[in-house]
Amino acid sequence: MKKLALVEYHTILPVLEENKRTSTFAYAVCDGMIDGEIFVNERLTAGIIATANGIYYLFGDTYDQEFQRALFSYIKNDVLTQEKRFTLFVSSIEWEKIIENYFNDSFRKIPRKKFLFQRDIFEDRKRELDNFIYTVMRIEQNIIEKSTEFTEQYYKEYWGSKEAFLKHGFGFCIVQGQKVVAECVSIFRGNGFAEIDIATHPDYQGKGLARLVATYFIEHCIQNDITPCWDCNMDNIPSQRLASKLGFDHPVEYVLYVR
Template structure:
């Protein structure tokens, strides 16, 4: 199976990150099926779910991570794969349905920006800020990117402060030549003040400047994330399945 990141149906951003060598990972291929995984233990399965020669490879990778008590998170690419995963690993994995949104660039560019709330300051994430960030610190970056230096080269993020207090922040948890996926958090003390929309708008504009597409995924019941996505003109959510170790 030859994987061409430019033509395949959109899969999770981290799969493209591995294919484009933005981050370290593994690509396991057998005939018409493939498993793409990050070094942090996040995987995407794709291709022919009926490939019986591929099933042992998937099982082996899961058992290897399980024996080491390491993370194993698996993204399914279709309902057919959902059924196959349940057959192979249903006793070991728990399904978590999620939304993947599509960004409407035209509507975003035509819309009114929320901008920076009065009294706040918008900052770009850098090596120095990662040492003091509340959520997206250097340990977080090393977990998903492998190193701060790699993130500084290929990733990006923004944070908002009020009198040097972190009010909200976002980063590209994964990036590739085509996409950047947002991870975003707001300090509970500053919710309802437009902080999340401010950093998210900055993230989107940075994506457009880099000529890549912003990606927004969240859990089915994360109403706050869904509302914010809609404000930013992410629409037409498609449901997919994520599996985590029980």
């Protein structure tokens, strides 16, 4: 298993792009949007992508036994010995079986759904928001300072800094008084994809504000040839309902692993 140099990250894009389960953060690392490392086998047919904050994506074929041995050694000796976060996404059911067989009950499985964006459904359903009177704004630096959910610490965790987010990411929000009451941001962005993250202040939930800010987010994606992405836990029914209203359909089920 070898570590790729930054200038080599693009070489694994063909393998990532042929799989619909590829996580947006994997593309974000490849594009240099966020810090991370990539380890691959000699033939570039399998590898693992690691973000600086402890999120991993295992991808490619499962035939290379030498790669698997090096991979398991890396996870046991270099990853799990650290006290930081460990969240592992994998690209296939085959990799799920291999991980579960090798690590037994070491990890907790979290069932997830990944949805595909259907623009025609989105365009048809967004008319339902025509009577909303809230003002939606682009998230700028002064907005981040008012947020209680997507704070400066949040952007440091996922983007490295709020400056990196403001330069490469985007988001939209609703402000009431001096309080951000709803916001939708790109938690990750790369290779023409943007992963959605949404938060609504408890006092303003149930008013459709999450749908409204997400609509602005998606319209921005469409205008800039970006594909919006929606993933959520299997038991998060409100998130799945909102996804449906925004034109996300045809869910693909998968699991992720946490320590």
